Amino acid sequence: MQISKSLNPQIVVARNGQGKLLSKLLNKPLKSITRRTNRSEVLDLICRRNGYEFRLIRRWFAEEKRFCLWLSNLSVKEFTANDIMDIYRCRWQVELLFKELKSHTNWHRFATRKETLVTGLIWLSLLALLLRRSLASRLFPAVSLLKAAQNTEVWLWPIIENLLQRAWSETCFWLEKAQAYLCQNAFKTPQRKSCKYKTLDACFERLNA
Structure with a gap:
């Protein structure tokens, strides 16, 4: 700690x-x-x-x-001391992930008291978060995942809607729109040198070296 x-x-x-x-x-x-x-x-x-x-x-x-x-x-x-620091950074990244999960997937309340439904909604929220992060990172590698999470109705929802309708040409159109939107509105702020190695991928890379 x-x-x-x-x-x-x-x-x-x-x-x-x-x-x-x-x-x-x-x-x-x-x-x-x-x-x-x-x-x-x-x-x-x-x-x-x-x-x-x-x-x-x-x-x-x-x-x-x-x-x-x-x-x-x-x-x-x-x-080693470096292992300890990397493990802590991994823990911090997981904490940030759950903060994003709670803030941007409507976890403040559920319109049901049934445990099975609540459990299902939690898993769906987690899957939605992973999908959003994965797609945003592929469309724009320099994306700020936090910024991308704030306006999903603008760039992500149209993609999902067209995928569900199997409207492939429209899906490609919205993928291009999403890429342009993320490039303009979700650019990652340049990090200080000491912060560049705190990402989850960077921690995993060092721990597995």
């Missing part, structure tokens, strides 16, 4: 991002380790606070000039 920067435990074991032991950091409070005293971009630490020991990952984001902290109980032998 990501934690508050106000945490200041004592360092028991210290390694850099490559796993090299840093004996000079032992028994020091976390906040005493600044960019001046240690230039490691990533620190993989075992810390102690109130009698409890825990693993703490700290990374320096140079472009934003800030530290980010992660608390984990995953084994140092099985998971």
Whole structure:
């Protein structure tokens, strides 16, 4: 989990991002380790606070000039510091997906109290989200999925309607219209360098490397 920067435990074991032991950091409070005293971009630490020991990952984001902290109980032998950070980014991407699911698929209320119908509607909503994301990405690789989700009645609904009616020529027409609309209205905002590797695909690529 990501934690508050106000945490200041004592360092028991210290390694850099490559796993090299840093004996000079032992028994020091976390906040005493600044960019001046240690230039490691990533620190993989075992810390102690109130009698409890825990693993703490700290990374320096140079472009934003800030530290980010992660608390984990995953084994140092099985998971590197980079693994921990990638796993957290995957969790965050899943959270964003469900935020989109709730915000843009009318999950605020259902017009039924039957459990089976509600379950079916939830699955249909998830399928609709995956369809929307997949189609938008194929039509325009630089698309902002959040922006694409906001105006589906403009670009997605006509495609679905014509597909259901098997109107193939009209479907092709609306696919071209959708591509033009997404290129103009759903362009992804350029990301900071530190954010480029936070996408779900980028995380999966590193975890499977």
